Amino acid sequence: PAGARTRRRLVPSCTIYEGNFPDPGFRRFAATAAALFDDAIQRIAREHRLGVIDLRQACHAPAHYANAIEPSVAGGDRIARAIVEALR
DSSP, X not given: OTTOOOOOOOOOEEOOOOOOOSSHHHHHHHHHHXXXXXXXXXXXXXXXXXXXXXXXXXXXXXXXXXSSSSBXXXXXXXXXXXXXXXXX
């Protein structure tokens, strides 16, 4: 209806976490590759005034991973908490 207020929903985006690769050389390579994507994610999010959840901060310890690329229960909990906090 005319004059009705529109509500804009907040839609956060997420960076890519770096993983828990056992080989230090591959871990550096993966972190560098993820940084290229993360830079693009953050740039586009800023352009559209969207929030960004930095999953590199959420999953940064070996205990946060079930294997090289998948979050463990602890990592999943940290990701869920970061999403909830971003939506508040």
